[in-house]
Each structure stands twice: as C-alpha cells, then as structure tokens.
Amino acid sequence: MNIAVCIKQVPDTYSTRHLNTNGRVQRDGVELVVDEIDLRAVELAIQIAENLDDSVLTAVCMGPERARDALIDCLGLGMHRGVHICDDRLAGADLNVTSKVLSAALSRENYDLIICGNESTDGRGGCVSTLIAEFMNLPIVTCAEHVTARESDFVITRALEEYRSTVVATVPLVLSVTDKVAEPRFPSFRGIRAARTRPIEILSLDDLFSNASFPAEYSEVLDFSAAPARSRGAVLPSNGRGGVLIADFLDNSRLLF
C-alpha cells in the first residue's frame, strides 16, 4: 500500500509561543518539533505497513528549509521517503493555499491512503485534511480514534463530540486522526542511521504549478495584539477552611450561578 502522511513542523507546545512582527508563528530561536499528532499519524502508517508485504511510506511536509529536520525525524521512525515542499513564496501561506499546495504534491503520486493529524497544535484548524480531500476529490473520514486494517478495507472508530461511530472505508481515502490513534514509538539507533540514506525529494512551487497558476492568498492578517497577561491574585493557605474561602470569593464576585 502506498501511504502518505502529512506532517508539520511546529514550535514545541511545552514552550511559550509567540507571533513575530508579521503576525506569523515565531520560529526563530524556538525549539521546533514534528507536531505530536503527526507522530501518531506516522505511527499508524508504520503499523498498517507492518502487516502488509509491500508498502511505501512517504512523509510530506510543507515548510522552510529547517522543516527538513522534521522529515528526517520521520524517516528515523520508519517512513521510507520524504517530500519537502520548500519555497520562500509559501511563507505565511493561509489554510486554503497550504491545502492546495499539499494537494498538488500529493496528486503527483497514486497514494492509497493519506493520513493527517486532525488538527495542528499551532494552527488548531482541523480543516486541512478536508480541504485536501475536496481538492483531490477523495472520501475522508475525520477524527479517527481507532483504525483496524482488514483484507480490503479499514474499520475506523470516529470520536465526535457526543458519540462514537464506527465506519468501514476503502481506499483511496483521506484519514484525519486524533491523539488516541497510536502511541508514537521512540526512534531506534538503527532507524536514525537508516534515515540518512533515505531520499527526500524537494519540490518548489514551479514543480507543482505552471507559471501563472500559483495559488494566491485567500485571507490576510491585518494586525494582531498580545492578550493582556494574567496576574497573580491572592494565594492563601487552606488551614482547614479552603473550601469556604473559595465559595465566599466566588459569592462576593457574584460568580455563583
């Protein structure tokens, strides 16, 4: 099976994240990692391939030159090859443009299964996978929490707000996965060494679109502001009365509904 996993390099969620003067995610001087949800998507792809004779696992990433590190991390985990869409003209690309570019790169090959994280930790959109499915005219199952590969199809449990639902789907298919879908493995020494020999194809916009058809922006950022910082309020020892103190604080602030 030919499986692609879309990955994104993001600032580590355990650090404080900022916007730079252009209103874009601050990447300089920040620790960048493969988005955790994408590591789970990678793990799922590897697990599916483990039970099949012949699979090609491709990690696809759009991002600046540094994003190559994210692809290498995925190769170290067991992905076979990387596709790096790297073009300065894509800096600050909006959701629509990002999805169009990813779709163009994915359309170059016949993937049976395209796996995405259900939402990135820096954008929180949860829409890129559906946009890709629309542009590529493929069915999509979103929010997959559990995926079982069978002979000729997949049994997928979806986690929605108020219920779970189980669906059966065949390839070709786009799948967006939640953080329950698989536990990412740690890279092995052998895997990290093997990663160095695995190919990463680099694509520019010119490789994906004819000259006149670069996707133009669909939205623009006008301005942005930092939210006012929260300050430290009263912190009191409980001394056996903590519950009463809080209840009275809420009552005095008219916050008991």
Place this chain on the structure above:
Amino acid sequence: MSVTTLLRPVVVWSTSERGVGAQALEMLKLAARIGAPRLVVFGPRDLSLAFEGFVAPVGTEIIHVPNDDWLPQSFPLSATSIIEGLVREESASAVLIDGTIAGRELAARLSARLDSGLILDVLDLDADGRATVSNFGGNYYTRCRVIRGIPVLVIHRGISVDDDSMEFIAVAQVSERHVDPVFPAFVEDVSLNDPRANSRPNLEEARVVVAGGRGVGSIEGFALVESLADALHGAVGASRAAVDAGYYPARFQVGQTGVSVSPDVYIALGISGAIQHRAGMQSSRIVVSVNIDENAPIFDFSDFGVVGDLFEVAPQLRCRILQLRGVDDTGTARDDASSVG
C-alpha cells in the same frame, strides 16, 4: 441601492435538540453586523415549534431543513450541497458555521467548492467583515479578512457577542426546505451515544469548568471533580497529565492539545499549570486553583488560590456552595450519585 446591500450572511446551525441553542443566537448577532442574517437550521421535524416566538436580530429569516431520516454522518456533505446551492442561487455575503467537528468539515468543503477564504476560531466580526481570531489558545488576538470569494467563517464555540446597539424581534419568516441527504462514501456501522457527555454542559460552552489534574490521583478521585462541577452546574475538564495517567477520557482534556475553554469561572484542582495546560484555559474570566504545592505555577495566573489538599477543599467548597444556595445537600448528593455512574 447597490447590489451588495442585498447580500445576506448565512448562519448554519445543526441541532439534535428541541431548542435553537444559545450559540446560534450569538452567531446571528455576529452575522447581523454585516447584514440581515439567514439562519439555516438542520434539525428534527418538530423543531419548527421552537421557532415560535424566537427572538433574533431584526431581519433574520429562518430556513428549517428537517433531517430526521439522515445518518448523523450525512450532515457535512448534505449541508455542503445545500449551502453551496443557497450561496450560488441567492448570493450571500458570508457563511458563519459553528465550530463543531462536523461544522469544520462543512466549512472546509464550502471553502473549497466556493473558492473562498476560510477563517477559523472566529471570536468577533466587525461591519467591514474583519474577523478577530485567537492564536495559541488566547496568547494573541489576530484580526484578519478574507480577500478571495466570500468569507467562510468557523465561529469559536461559546462566544458571547456584544449586542448593545442591536435590535431584536420575534422572527416572522420561517420556511422549510426538504432535501435528500447525501450519504458519505464510507459505510456507517454503528453509533453509540455516550450519556456521560450529555449529562453536563458542553465543555467548550460551559460558564463554569472544574478541571482535575495529576493531583486528583485516580479515576475514583474524579468523582469529586464531577460532584463539584455538578454543584456549580459546570462542565468537567482534565489536564493532560490526568488524561495520560488514565484518570479521565481524552476528549475532556483542556490544553494546547485538547479543548480550549473560556468560561466565567475555571476551577483547577491538583493542576500544576504547565504552559501546555495554560494555553487551553488562560482566556477564562476568573481562575481559581487548589494545589498542595505552594510553588505550583498555576498560582501565578490564578485570581484566587488555596494551598491545601484538594480532597479536603473540594468537598468543603461544594458543601458551602449548596449552603449559600440553600440547597438540601443530601438531595443533591443523590442526584450526583446517579450521574457519576
């Protein structure tokens, strides 16, 4: 009169319940800033009764699409074709969609088919169509605007829109449209209702959230968090540490990975306050925390903190709240026991 003044924003709302819903009204208020809204409601046949006397911004028109025969999973595809048709035939100045999982799928599909810009997590909208969105769970607010097609806006759940200069009136015009559902290409096997999710207010929309962390210590410990939440008519949340430890289901996780909440009151029990967690709750109006460790970072961004054992403080707090409200403790305790199960 220019043509553009005739264009109307479309608000999409889907419900399985009888009422129209608070979030739908907030979305209508946002839409009313840019034109007289048209509300498309997907819901049960008998929902039409709920529209009688429904008060909305002046000029609101309702289109009711009964969906009793649809699969739950038919909503995104069916709604996409209906709203796409509505926008193309009658023009629209924008589409506003509730930020549910299905709503976001609908929004993405519409954005692709209408070749229109998509903006997510919208908190506010001005008369010129500029949207305010939050970034990184409320660290920043960005104003942005769609510059291609019509704005397709996914509205943050649980917003509260300022309506000082807005006029409201009982909706006079309700029409019904019957549409055949579009079934997804995949086969649906079964869907299970999870009553636990329905017995409390929705986490994203609740005015009060009581959240437990690693300090809660066990699955059983979360019964305490739940009973305090119930006394406050609030929702239950959990930190990532608590979820990772298996104390509470992942969909209640508040944080950068998980749900972002902005209730009036956020009570953190046994949560240290890692950046990861802070990103999901820092836009709450008031934060109250209980932690055994006086150096826990959560106190640095709490409006009120108590250093102590949550197993003593939480039950006492619950008791005191019921006292202040004049509720019989034993009666409520019985209700709690049935909802914890």
